[in-house]
Amino acid sequence: MISGSGLSIDVHVAPMRPFAGTAPQGAGDQPLWSPMSSSLIAGAEEAVLVDTLITFGQVDALADWADSHGKRVTAILVTHGHSDHWIGLARLLERFPDACGLATGKVLDRARFEATDEGLKKYWHTCFPGEIPDNPVLPGLLEGGRLELDGHELQVIDIGQGDTEHSSIVYAPSIGAVVAGDVVYNQVHMMTAETDATSREAWIASLDAIAALNPATVVSGHKRVGAPDSPETIEQSRQYLRDFSRIADEQETVEGIVAAMLELHGDRDNPRVLWYGARQAVAKRS
Numbered sequence: 001m002i003s004g005s006g007l008s009i010d011v012h013v014a015p016m017r018p019f020a021g022t023a024p025q026g027a028g029d030q031p032l033w034s035p036m037s038s039s040l041i042a043g044a045e046e047a048v049l050v051d052t053l054i055t056f057g058q059v060d061a062l063a064d065w066a067d068s069h070g071k072r073v074t075a076i077l078v079t080h081g082h083s084d085h086w087i088g089l090a091r092l093l094e095r096f097p098d099a100c101g102l103a104t105g106k107v108l109d110r111a112r113f114e115a116t117d118e119g120l121k122k123y124w125h126t127c128f129p130g131e132i133p134d135n136p137v138l139p140g141l142l143e144g145g146r147l148e149l150d151g152h153e154l155q156v157i158d159i160g161q162g163d164t165e166h167s168s169i170v171y172a173p174s175i176g177a178v179v180a181g182d183v184v185y186n187q188v189h190m191m192t193a194e195t196d197a198t199s200r201e202a203w204i205a206s207l208d209a210i211a212a213l214n215p216a217t218v219v220s221g222h223k224r225v226g227a228p229d230s231p232e233t234i235e236q237s238r239q240y241l242r243d244f245s246r247i248a249d250e251q252e253t254v255e256g257i258v259a260a261m262l263e264l265h266g267d268r269d270n271p272r273v274l275w276y277g278a279r280q281a282v283a284k285r286s
Contacts, residue, residue, distance in 0.1 A: 007152050009177045009217060010040045012065045013225045014058045016270055019127045026255060028262075028271030033127075034188045034222045035269060036084065038062050039179045040069060041172055043150025047071035049099070050170050050179045051079055051221060052088030055131035059088035063095040075147060077156060078103040078139045079181025079221060080167040081110025083124050083132075090137035101139030102147070104158050106166035111138055159183055159209055161202035163191040169210060176216035183207065186223035186233045188269045190240050192277035196284055197249070200241045207238050224269050240265055248281040257281060 014036045021031030036058075039050040047069060053062050066073060073096040078086040081103075089101045103111060114120045115136055124132060147154045155171040162183035170179040182191065183206050195203060210218065211234045219229045247260045257278035262271065 006043060006150065007172055007175050008042050009172065009175060009179075009219070010042070010069065011037050011219050011223075011229060012040070012062055013037045013223060014053050014061070015225050020129060021127060021272075024272075024275075026258065026275065028258075029275040030272060032270050032272050033084075034191075034273060035225055037219055037221060037223050039170075039219050040066050040071075040073075041149060041154065041170070041177070041179070042069060042071045043152060045072060046074045046150050048147065048149055048154065048170075049073055049076045049092070049096075050219075051085045051181065052076060052092055054084045054087060055128055056091060057131070059091045062088070063092055067095070073099045074149075075099055076101045076139070077142070077147070077154075077170055078107055078111065079169065079179065080162060080164055081107050081112075081114055082164055082182065083111070083114045083120070083136075085181065085221065086111050086139060087124065087132050087136050089139060090133050090135070093137060101137065102142040102156075103139040104142055104145065104156060104168050106158060107168050108139060108141055110164065110166055159206045161195075161199055161206050163203075164194055165199070167206070171213060171215075176214070177219070178210055178213060178215040178217065179219045180210060180221065182221040183210065184218055184220045184233050184237050185240070185268075186220035186229070186236075187227045187267070188220070188222040188224060189265070189271055189273040190237065190244070190277075191222075191273050192241070192244055193280040196281075197245050200245050204238050204241055207234050207241075210234055244277070244281075248278070252282075254278045254282050 016035045251257045
């Protein structure tokens, strides 16, 4: 836990776990879901959760952890519209009835798309059968990009490109903390499948914008269990994206991209994500 100036931030990480995905096509391509974080930003009496995790079991463990801090949870902020970061909202609101789910307009648009698109609904229920709600609850719209927590300001900033096009971050200026969602990754392979070379440059620009805040603490949406929430993860993420773009341009095959990236970033968790990104990079050439 990091604290100061009346606020504190603590981070809960759900470890990597299997899911019902397609069979592996190579070493490291086993269907595993990356470790995920949810952050609790707390004042003297109230607290805000950032991102929700996915499955009933993960969300129940998160709720127990948040409850153990003894604060009244007043809001659950969603950093971006990928369902793994908001689909647990319905269950969390049952545990924290004083809270409301909130997201910026662009994040809400993506979440609404994922909640209503038949293909994506099928995908998530296939991945986690019986472990996610049939009727998920969407967050509400956050107006103005700011939230007050026990007299301290939290800024919810539409940062732009992350591992999806419209991402936001939560910035607590009084403690120099950024909850970066899936804009920054921490010792986990980065999900590049929704990007191309141009959007990866935009992603790097988002990382530059986070670095410009000069944060002391940076929490990644996908982070290795026990990894420190260091601002060094900003540059590590930038370098991963630079390397992926260069290697995707140099290598002709999926296997070539994976092998070259593992030479440079083989110490990261969950190569399954790298395999997926490499397949998409090759497919986008045709």
